[in-house]
Amino acid sequence: MILFFCAFNCEATIFPNTQGPVSLGFGTISAFKADPFSAYNHQGSLAFAKKNSVSFGFQSQYFVEGLNNASLAANYKINQTQILGIGYSFFGNQYYNESLLKVSLAKKFSSHFGGGISLDYLRLQLPKESFPVKNLLTFEAGIYTSFNKDFDVALQLINPARVPLANYNDERLPFITNTTLIYNSTSKLSIAAEWNQIMNSNGYLKIGINYQASKKLSIRAGIYNKPANPCFGISYKSKDISIHLAFAMHPYLNATSAGAITYCPNNSKDEKL
Secondary structure, eight states: OHHHHHHTTOSOSSTTOOOSHHHHHTTTOSOOTTOTTHHHHOHHHHTTOOSOEEEEEEEEETTOTTOEEEEEEEEEESSSSEEEEEEEEEEEOSSSEEEEEEEEEEEEEETTEEEEEEEEEEEEEOOTTTOOOEEEEEEEEEEEEESSSSEEEEEEEEOTTOOEEETGGGEEOOOEEEEEEEEEOSSSEEEEEEEEEETTSOOEEEEEEEEEOSSSEEEEEEEETTTTEEEEEEEEEETTEEEEEEEEEETTTEEEEEEEEEEOTTOOTTSOO
């Protein structure tokens, strides 16, 4: 019954969901500078990455076998203003699976404005006996800007070309926009709201709050989706390694849990999570 429910409530399981426990604990908001999975989640946020890093993540949905996915995100500073990012996620089993690879290039144009673009390759394998493997190519673009020390705004376009998925009934991957407003209440507290809009469908609001409890510990909470899913996350940094955990609760289906580890060489002790 859970698999049946998910099939009728998702265009695709991976595309275009955010990945990583930081985003999940923050209400699945895509644009967050401190997200180690920004190479996957938002090209504008990626432009402000301070360090080279590699992150590995895993997510379990509703404690149901076959509804798990694994993810990878890495970013490399080409120079002081340009960053190369790679994101990858995989969902499914031998009978049905989705994998999404993103290669991003982001640039910080000034201390307050940055943006980027990613090329996305989606591979969709349905039961081999009835359907061929789908190989789809599309792109995303995002910008991130700070109006002042208190307010940040981010915009993102996902698959504006509406790449065809199947000839029958003119099925296409969805065109999605994300609009994010972040209020930095203090140096330790940030509150964010993001509007997720799918073309020809209803949009919904995501809300998240992040608190920097100490130099090593960060705590976040949020709410997302319809019906509302409350979520909670935590990150802990120790030298070059950061550990991230998050949980979300669906009112009918059960919990979603996620974990990740980030390796960031020469990580500054004073840098925020």
